[in-house]
Amino acid sequence: EAQLVESGGNLVQPGGSLRLACAASGFTFSGTWMSWVRRAPGKGLEWVANIKQDGSETAYVASVKGRFTISRDNAKNSLYLQMNSLRAEDTAVYYCASSVLTTLDSWGQGTLVTVSS
Amino acid sequence: DIVMTQFPLSLTVTPGEAASISCRSSQSLLKYNHLNWFLQRPGQSPQLLIYLGSNRASGVPDRFSGSGSGTDFTLKISRVEAEDVGVYYCMQALQTPITFGPGTKVDIK
Numbered sequence: 001e002a003q004l005v006e007s008g009g010n011l012v013q014p015g016g017s018l019r020l021a022c023a024a025s026g027f028t029f030s031g032t033w034m035s036w037v038r039r040a041p042g043k044g045l046e047w048v049a050n051i052k053q054d055g056s057e058t059a060y061v062a063s064v065k066g067r068f069t070i071s072r073d074n075a076k077n078s079l080y081l082q083m084n085s086l087r088a089e090d091t092a093v094y095y096c097a098s099s100v101l102t103t104l105d106s107w108g109q110g111t112l113v114t115v116s117s
Numbered sequence: 118d119i120v121m122t123q124f125p126l127s128l129t130v131t132p133g134e135a136a137s138i139s140c141r142s143s144q145s146l147l148k149y150n151h152l153n154w155f156l157q158r159p160g161q162s163p164q165l166l167i168y169l170g171s172n173r174a175s176g177v178p179d180r181f182s183g184s185g186s187g188t189d190f191t192l193k194i195s196r197v198e199a200e201d202v203g204v205y206y207c208m209q210a211l212q213t214p215i216t217f218g219p220g221t222k223v224d225i226k
Contacts, residue, residue, distance in 0.1 A: 035215070037163075045155070045163060045206055047215040059213040062118075095162055102168035103153060103210035109162050 002027045002106035004096050009111030016086050016115070022079040022096030022108060030054075030074035033099040036081045037107075038092035048094070049081065063089075086115045119144050119209050123218035130197045131226045138221045140190045140207035146170075151211040154183055154192045157220075158203040166205075167192065199225050 150170030
C-alpha cells in the first residue's frame with residue numbers, strides 16, 4: 001500500500017521561499033508519476049504540478065509557473081516542491097499524490113503552508 | 118484548460134437514501150473517460166473513489182458507482198451512510214493542467 005508523508009510546511013513572509021518534501025514508500029516510486037495538489041482555506045482542490053517517472057517532464061498550473069519547481073530523487077524515494085516568491089494566495093495545505101494505477105490514486109496527509117507577514 | 122462543473126454544490130441526505138452528483142467537463146474526456154471522483158472527509162486528505170469514469174478504487178464500498186461518458190458524468194451513492202459526509206470532487210486527467218470541479222458538500226440529516 002502506498003504511503004506518502006509530506007513535510008516542510010511553515011509560516012513564511014510574502015516573497016519568501018519554502019521547500020516541501022514528500023517521502024514515499026509501499027510502491028515503486030521510480031515507476032510512478034507524482035503530483036502536488038493544494039487546498040486553500042475555504043476553497044476546493046487545485047492541482048499544482050506533476051513530474052514524470054524519470055523527471056524528464058514536468059507541468060504546472062499557470063498561477064505557479066516560474067515560481068515553483070517540482071523535482072524528485074528516485075534514489076531517495078522523495079518528491080520535492082521548491083516554492084519561491086510566495087504570495088498570500090499560495091496559503092494552503094499541500095498534498096503529494098501518486099499515480100500508480102490511475103491519476104492521483106494515493107495521497108499524503110498534507111503539510112500546511114501559510115504566507116503572511 | 119478543461120473546466121469542470123458540478124451540481125449540486127451542496128446536498129443534505131437522510132441515511133439510507135440515495136444521492137447523486139453530476140459533473141460536466143468543457144471538453145470531451147474521450148474514449149477512456151479520464152474522469153476520477155474523490156471524497157475529502159472533514160480533517161482528512163482526499164480519497165480516490167472512482168477512476169476512469171466507472172471503476173471503483175480498491176476498498177471503496179459498492180454503494181458508490183460512477184457512470185457517464187464524453188462530457189457528462191454522475192456519481193451515485195445508493196444508500197448514504199454517516200461516514201459519507203464530506204466534499205466530493207470530480208477531476209479530469211485527460212490533459213494538464215489537471216482540473217477539479219468546485220466540489221459538492223454532502224451532509225447528513
